[in-house]
Amino acid sequence: MTAYKTKLxxxxxxxxxxxxxxxxxxxxxxxxxxxxxxLPSAFELGAMAHGPLMINGFLATLISVERGAALExxxxxxxxxxxxISTFLLMFGHTAAGGxxxxxxSVLLLLIMGYLCKIQPVNHHFIMAGGALALLxxxxxxxxxxxxxxxxxxWVAFPLLTIFGERLExxxxxxxxxxxxxxxxxxxxxxxxSLAGIHAERDLFWQAxxxxxxxxxxxxxxxDVARRTIKSVEWTRYSAWGLLTGYGWLIAVGIMGVIFxxxxxxxxxxxxxxxxxxxxxxxxxxxxxxxxxxxxxxKIVPYSHYFYFPLILLHGFLLIRxxxxxxxxxxxxxxxxxxxxxxxxxxxxxIIFQLFYSHFKKK
Amino acid sequence: xxxxxxxxxKIVERLREVIxxxxxxxxxxxxxxxxxxxxxxxxxxxFTTTTxxxxxxxxxxxxxxxxLQDIEGIGEYEINMVMKPDWKVEMIxxxxxxxxxxPPPRK
Numbered sequence: 202m203t204a205y206k207t208k209l210x211x212x213x214x215x216x217x218x219x220x221x222x223x224x225x226x227x228x229x230x231x232x233x234x235x236x237x238x239x240l241p242s243a244f245e246l247g248a249m250a251h252g253p254l255m256i257n258g259f260l261a262t263l264i265s266v267e268r269g270a271a272l273e274x275x276x277x278x279x280x281x282x283x284x285x286i287s288t289f290l291l292m293f294g295h296t297a298a299g300g301x302x303x304x305x306x307s308v309l310l311l312l313i314m315g316y317l318c319k320i321q322p323v324n325h326h327f328i329m330a331g332g333a334l335a336l337l338x339x340x341x342x343x344x345x346x347x348x349x350x351x352x353x354x355x356w357v358a359f360p361l362l363t364i365f366g367e368r369l370e371x372x373x374x375x376x377x378x379x380x381x382x383x384x385x386x387x388x389x390x391x392x393x394x395s396l397a398g399i400h401a402e403r404d405l406f407w408q409a410x411x412x413x414x415x416x417x418x419x420x421x422x423x424x425d426v427a428r429r430t431i432k433s434v435e436w437t438r439y440s441a442w443g444l445l446t447g448y449g450w451l452i453a454v455g456i457m458g459v460i461f462x463x464x465x466x467x468x469x470x471x472x473x474x475x476x477x478x479x480x481x482x483x484x485x486x487x488x489x490x491x492x493x494x495x496x497x498x499x500k501i502v503p504y505s506h507y508f509y510f511p512l513i514l515l516h517g518f519l520l521i522r523x524x525x526x527x528x529x530x531x532x533x534x535x536x537x538x539x540x541x542x543x544x545x546x547x548x549x550x551x552i553i554f555q556l557f558y559s560h561f562k563k564k
Numbered sequence: 565x566x567x568x569x570x571x572x573x574k575i576v577e578r579l580r581e582v583i584x585x586x587x588x589x590x591x592x593x594x595x596x597x598x599x600x601x602x603x604x605x606x607x608x609x610x611f612t613t614t615t616x617x618x619x620x621x622x623x624x625x626x627x628x629x630x631x632l633q634d635i636e637g638i639g640e641y642e643i644n645m646v647m648k649p650d651w652k653v654e655m656i657x658x659x660x661x662x663x664x665x666x667p668p669p670r671k
Contacts, residue, residue, distance in 0.1 A: 267619035273645070317617045321650055326617065370615050371586065373653050374662060430663055437588060437663040492586045496619035499626050501585065 206275070213278050217266045218497055220285035224258025225549075227292060229542050236535050250291055252349055255478065256356045257303050258288035261336060263493075264363055265306065268313045270496060280309035300344035307337035324386045325370040331393055332362030350465045353474060354396045354407070360482045365389060365417065368425060368444075377424045385424075388417050404462030411458025418451040435504040436491035439512070443488025446516055450480030471534065472526035479519050479541050487512050487548055494552060503559045507551050514544035568602050574635055575600055575609070582627040586620060588663035595655030596624070598646060607632070607641040616647045 231251040265280040283306030290299035314330035339355030369385060392413040398406030422428065422445065431441035454476040457469070464470045486493070487508070494502045522537025524530075579597055580590045591597055591611065599610040611628060613621050625643060632641050 268617060270619045270622050271613070271617045273621060314617075320616045320647055325615070329617070370617075373614075374587065374656070376653060426662070433663050492620065495585050495623045499623055 210273065210275070210278070213282070214266065214270065214497075217262060217269075217278070217281045217285055220288055221259055221262040221266060221281070222549075224254055224262055224284075224288045225545075227288070228254035228259050229545065232538065233542065236538055249349075252353070252356065253291060253299075253303070253343065254288065256336070256359065257284050257306070257340070258291065260360050260482070261303075261306060261310065262288070264360075265310045265313070267493070267496060268310070268317075272313065272316070277309075277313050280306050280313060282306075283309060297344075300340070303340045304337070304344060307333065307340045311337055324382055325366040327366075328369060328386065328389055329363050329366035331389065332359050332366065335359045335362060335393070335396070348465075350463075350470065351400070354399055354410075354463070357474070357477045358393065358396055360485075361477070362389065362393075364482070364485050365421075368421060372424055372426055375424055375426050381420070381424060385417070385420050388413055388420065392417065399463070403465075407463040408459050411455045414458065415452055415455035418448045418455065421451075422448050436502075439504070439508055440488040440491060442509075443484045443512060446512075447481045447484035447488065450476050450484065450516075450519075454480070468526040468529050468534070472523050475519065475522060475538075475541075479515065479522075483515060483541075483545060484512075487515065490548075490552060494556070498556065500556055500559070502552055502555050505551065505555060508548065511544045511548035511551065514540060514547065518544060568600075568607070571607075571635070571638065572600055575607075575632070575638075578631045578635055579628065582624065582631055584614075584620065584624070586614075586618075589656070589660050591624065591628075593657040593660050595651065595657065598649075603642070605640065607638055608644065609641065610644045610646045612646055612651050614651050621645055 228251060231249075231254055235251050262281050262284040265277075265284060269277040269281055283302045287299040287302035287306065290296075290302060311330065311333040314326065314333040318326045318330050335355045335358035339352045339359065342352035342355065343349070365385075369382065392410050395406045395410030395413060398409070425444060425448070427441040427444040427448075429441075430437045431445065432438070433441070454473055457473060457476070461469050461473075463473060490508075491502055491504070494500065518537045518540025520537070521540065522534050525533025525535075525537055576592055576597075580592045582591045583589065584591055584594055584596070587594065594614070596613065597609065597611050599608065601608055609628060609632065611624065613624065625645060628643050632638055632643070
């Protein structure tokens with residue numbers, strides 16, 4: 202690679218990373234607007250931007266930057282760049298134009314995953330490609346003005362399938378039997394079918410999908426290296442706690458889905474979506490931070506026991522939020538939600554502090 | 565560049581200090597270093613990642629580069645990330661302890 206191309210990719214990479222961070226902060230901010238927070242703002246952001254910003258502005262930008270870093274080709278950076286542009290457009294109220302960039306980003310992410318499947322046609326790549334397809338589905342429905350409750354299953358599936366594929370890939374070191382790997386893939390395939398089914402028969406297919414989610418979680422607990430590494434130390438042990446608690450939330454949301462289906466709005470809808478996104482996805486992000494950060498910044502994050510603090514806050518406040526939802530208490534739900542935002546910011550702050558601290562300590 | 569037979573053990577030793585943070589094992593024992601050989605007066609190191617979609621590619625590339633910079637008499641070098649042959653768990657050195665580095669388990 203030429204020095205010019207390396208420099209260009211590094212600059213692009215840095216900008217995209219900052220934009221993903223901005224997507225997260227704006228996503229959290231709009232989440233608070235949803236809860237009734239009123240602050241003077243220079244941006245044209247409303248409560249409805251919460252979902253698109255968290256899914257696309259943050260998760261899709263971050264995940265596609267990771268894939269760009271893996272393939273190190275200029276075209277692969279067009280995907281995260283499109284998500285980043287859409288974040289800016291959404292920020293200034295250009296929802297329609299932002300939507301087109303979401304589609305461009307999703308199509309390119311799907312192409313990246315297709316390219317990976319071509320290089321190495323293996324189950325974990327197919328599952329991650331399923332995640333990119335789910336994102337494209339969700340975003341297409343979004344720009345066609347489909348109500349968010351109709352498309353939220355696809356948005357849930359994007360990070361879930363990406364994480365399922367990554368865990369399957371990493372857990373090759375556990376050498377799971379081939380039959381078990383095929384079973385995992387079949388369960389996931391059936392889950393994707395159930396997501397399509399909810400457009401026809403919402404509750405029935407959501408309940409069927411919830412049974413599959415429980416089965417997938419049990420598979421992960423059985424075959425994930427986390428059950429062993431929880432006896433380890435530092436980041437490794439921390440990561441195992443994040444993974445296993447995340448799988449625990451998946452089982453919980455599966456049970457709730459079997460009992461309640463997926464309402465179109467209200468407390469239970471809030472509970473189900475936030476168990477997926479906060480209990481599972483953010484727990485996974487915390488768990489993988491020791492790997493994601495070096496991949497993105499080139500720097501190792503020194504471990505500190507401090508990181509258990511935001512992890513405990515994340516799960517503790519999510520529990521409060523879910524109890525608030527179950528007992529239809531808006532007050533408890535709000536306390537839990539603010540606590541979750543605090544947990545995420547405290548985690549992010551801890552990472553930034555550790556990176557700067559180790560940098561200056563070396564000097 | 566010094567004689568490759570003389571310098572290769574030093575390179576391998578140094579590359580054993582590069583740890584894959586995802587698995588806590590050095591990249592040599594993980595089987596990620598495919599080739600270390602001279603080519604047109606340059607040293608060439610071919611490495612791979614556990615999967616072509618692995619975001620640690622840049623990080624590992626930087627770490628391999630740092631490792632090579634520390635070795636005396638190496639001269640010019642080229643580091644290539646290669647995707648073929650596919651990495652497989654069978655390439656991991658037998659008896660490797662995952663997640664042991666860093667740090668060693670407390671007693």
